Amino acid sequence: MTGPSRATPAAAAELLDPLFALPATVALAALPAECRTLLVGGALRDQLLGRPPRDFDAVVAGGGPAAARALGERFGARVIELGGDRFAAYRVVTPDFHIDLWDRGETSLEDDLRRRDFTVNSLALQLADRRLLDLHGGLEDLRHRSLRATSERSFSEDPLRVLRLARFSVELAGFRAEPATLELARAAAPELGRVAAERVREELEALVSAPGSAVGIDLLFDLALYPALWRGEPAPAPPRPELVDRLERLERRAAELETERGEPAVDRAAAVQAILFGALPQSAERLRDAHRKRLLSSRRARAIEALLGRRRLPATEPERRWLLHRSGELWTTVVAYLGSAVDDGDWRAALGPLLRLTATEAEAIFTPPPLLDGHQIAELLDIGPGPRLGELAGGLRRAQIEGRVTTREEAIAWLHQAAES
């Protein structure tokens, strides 16, 4: 969406033409005429913004079950019933995309669109005649990059939308909540507590996983959701500029590792959450609470805990090797997280030696074959199984990974010396 002339439904509908070449839209357009199928939601918004649509949302005026079955058969795809108290809903899951199909039944199209969260998500495209319906000024708001609640009740009807507001302000570059919407979101934010934890978790996860989430976290300060949601109670916030700066630095570190250096992707969700929890008093306890309340998966909670246990970028060769080994697949995440706490000069100084090690000694650091196994150590030192053997085997392993012991002979010498001390 560029010039003002684009903000008419007819002109915008032309921009949506490429959607009709996509298998999902072709299949939806082929549903029986009485379904009066409309494409709605993010696919329209994204296409108008020049972003490739990921998933598709469609509304039919009846015949939902048969339509969902037909789509499932066409794609050889699984159809999941999503249910819900307001509409019948189905998700058609193909390997490449989802189609969510809502049967609005007796609900009028106007009501259906009015109940949607933001005006930019309230557009609808009639597939039969390619007419674009813009009942709530969504096109104008797309043009002004404005996130505006579709109705005054948008957030009170579904308080999860306060988090969606933060996520869209990250994912839709340059979009900002307009002032009245921000006020409505602020008023509804305390209601987030009545939303199912699974929905909150999914939305939070999407927010903290998105590149550049600092903008959204900044908005959570405005909504008084950070740190309240992380602490489980209203609480004084940690210094906001420092935290936002740190998140922005994290993004720069992650982008450098991934894009410039071609290293494995940074787990942004874990690193961002570690920064958010790490800024709170009693962060370990807060993390446990959030996990208990199902706001975090066990896997995510473990990754955050591991990050919180890392203090600083390593300064010596053995420290570098040990940190990389312990971090394993998460090494870029650990390095970006620790790098977000230091200035650009210190980051550069630390990064070079780390990248040299991962490029030249990956196997010796990440998957080194043991120089001696437990039986051999026990035999050599004539000791039985027990904590002492575990301690010596662990010590030898660390010495090997740190590069202090590299051959079997050195390992034997190391063990004799360690056993005596």
Ligand code: CTP
């Ligand atoms: N929707 C809503 N309120 C919600 C969730 C969804 O009003 N809490 C409506 C919006 O019209 C939205 C559509 O349902 O556009 C589809 O929802 P979803 O797939 O979650 O979001 P998208 O807008 O498609 O965006 P994205 O796929 O990027 O999440």
